[in-house]
Amino acid sequence: MIEISHVDKWYGTGFQALKDCTTSVAKGEVVVVCGPSGSGKSTLIKCVNALEPFQSGEIVLDGIKVNDPKTDLPKLRARVGMVFQHFELFPHLKIIENLCLAQEKVLGRSHEDAMAKGAKLLDRVGLKDHARKFPAELSGGQQQRVAIARALAMDPIAMLFDEPTSALDPEMISEVLDVMVDLAREGMTMMVVTHEMGFASKVANRVIFMDQGEIVEDAPKTDFFGSPRSDRAQKFLSKILSH
């Protein structure tokens, strides 16, 4: 589904954010990407739907090359859902309008169809009663669930999560993770940048550990938590799992 091979990215001319990154996410697979801040996790996931350009290597999404100038990027992006750390709901639109905008403008669905789909998804993330509110009237956890519903409204073939719980209060994290766990169990293809090791150990198929722009470790979940091969990953795990 997602094939990433030998991707290099530089910011400007100096700093290399990604160094020869190669990995893949198969259909129905859940891959968690973790690592210290500045390690390139977010950059890597943003390269997948070409929100960040990269200089060499290639990424193929469902058979379509992302970094081919001939690729219709808006069309490709519409097929991949993305959830951001800071939710990024559109503040001037009501919740239901947030869900309808891209369905109507990008997929060309009728307003009625979009509303019906949106209502169904809001119900699914448990926010049916908030459809007519504005984003600022919802808690962080609720906003993030709306953001997930907004991405799902596009009927994505895969979902990308960029630290979806990092900006949330501890008590709101689980309500978002619950939605993500359900998604994973339904067989959604997911690439998730997160530090939630509980989530990783529950639903991930593989865990990728990154450091300084490199993929240091790419292993099945049990191997990663059982006996990470690299020192760096061991140190990282001992730090975040010690509390």
Place this chain on the structure above:
Amino acid sequence: MNYHWNWRIFWEPAPNGTGTYLDMLLSGLLLTIETAICAWIIALICGSIVGVLRTLPSKTASRIGFLYVEFFRNMPLLVQLFLWFFVLPEVLPNAWGLWLKQMPNAPFFTATIGLGLFMSARVAEQLRSGIGSLPRGQKLAATALGLTTAQTYRYVLLPMAFRIVLPPLTSEFLSTVKNTSVAITIGLIELTAQARAMQEFSFQVFEAFTAATVLYLLVNIVVAVAMRFVERGVAIPGYITGK
């Protein structure tokens, strides 16, 4: 000071045969309002385009925007009006120059376009800062949903950016009304010109300019109050212009 006050002067017939002195002032006021509204429409349209240009990733686009803004805001308004009115017809090919000079209502067109372009540079700068103040993730989220750049601006960025810059835009609209008085120098018979004419005919200088002052004040109070209503009408819960 031996000044003979005469507040009834407004109801006395003006020697130019167009009615009373009050009629004279009101016809000037009407022209002031017409000039201000037309100039403001030009300022909003050109300013929005240039403001957006300045925020696009394309280097060429933002450079064009930069040159436009610096050209129109770094020259005094008076000089700009003189350039359009006196210099432009001379530097154009003869036939065009003649056409410009013989155009009916030339002062009105020159004033609206000249003032409109002058104010558009200021509108552009404010819109640019409004767009710049939005979180970067807003654009990413819209892009990730598959919206094109044009759709992202139309449905996501501009609705918020305009709301944010509405208060300073109100000031710009008020400036536009006041700046119409500069057009007296190219022969536009607007409110200030009529007040001066009244003073020359009647020697009632204080009454004439008191009336002009009050009329300017009234117009701007109407504008400010109207803009307050607009601000309230588009307010979003949880934002600066919100309740």
